[in-house]
Amino acid sequence: MVDGEPLPDDNAFDEHIIGLLDEAERIIPAITFERQNNGEAGRIHYLATGPKVTYDPSANLASGEADAKPFRTVALLHEVMHVTCDRQYVKPAWAAADLYGRNFHIPIALTTNDEIGQSLRTQQDIVDTNYERAAALLSRDSSKVIGKRMRAYINERFVYGRGMPDVHYDTVLFELLVYMAMNKAQETPTFKYLEKLSTEAAERRTDKPPRVAIVVGV
Numbered sequence: 001m002v003d004g005e006p007l008p009d010d011n012a013f014d015e016h017i018i019g020l021l022d023e024a025e026r027i028i029p030a031i032t033f034e035r036q037n038n039g040e041a042g043r044i045h046y047l048a049t050g051p052k053v054t055y056d057p058s059a060n061l062a063s064g065e066a067d068a069k070p071f072r073t074v075a076l077l078h079e080v081m082h083v084t085c086d087r088q089y090v091k092p093a094w095a096a097a098d099l100y101g102r103n104f105h106i107p108i109a110l111t112t113n114d115e116i117g118q119s120l121r122t123q124q125d126i127v128d129t130n131y132e133r134a135a136a137l138l139s140r141d142s143s144k145v146i147g148k149r150m151r152a153y154i155n156e157r158f159v160y161g162r163g164m165p166d167v168h169y170d171t172v173l174f175e176l177l178v179y180m181a182m183n184k185a186q187e188t189p190t191f192k193y194l195e196k197l198s199t200e201a202a203e204r205r206t207d208k209p210p211r212v213a214i215v216v217g218v
């Protein structure tokens, strides 16, 4: 038992989030879940036998700024999105073993590690710019529903995402959108911009042919 907050009915969410939850539902049967007592709400392990997600049903965000039950729910959705990203984003087969969980397409024609590094850095900078805009927007967003704790949580997750934007983007956006929607913050400018970013990412990971990340205006 995960001991997270149950997700509300679909009618509490808009079409984009419902689409993400459907995407999560489709991939969940491919994942093994295992309880641990390590204080981590969720962690993905890419094993030769398939993806495994470990979780601790007593975990909370280290800073304590998130509400524990909804946080545990969205932390697991975050991990599930890692698996979706790993499956949807393409990468050159010869380098795939070292590129698990990346949330960008890496052109499959690339032939050297330097080229791959360059592609990752370029796209990382782009999503970092998007994160930067989101953080600036949040600091200007005086919506009452974004209380002190929710603001601290969102900011903390931005910092987390920006630490490794090549693996933490689609995941963090999904987590934040569901958390904010569960706390009725969908009408805020911050939510709307995060949804724009998440929509761009969702289109990118499913569109063919693969395309690179783009900067998204507020």
Ligand SMILES: [Zn+2]
Residues within 6 Å of the ligand: 078, 079, 082, 167, 168, 171
């Ligand atoms: Zn993650």
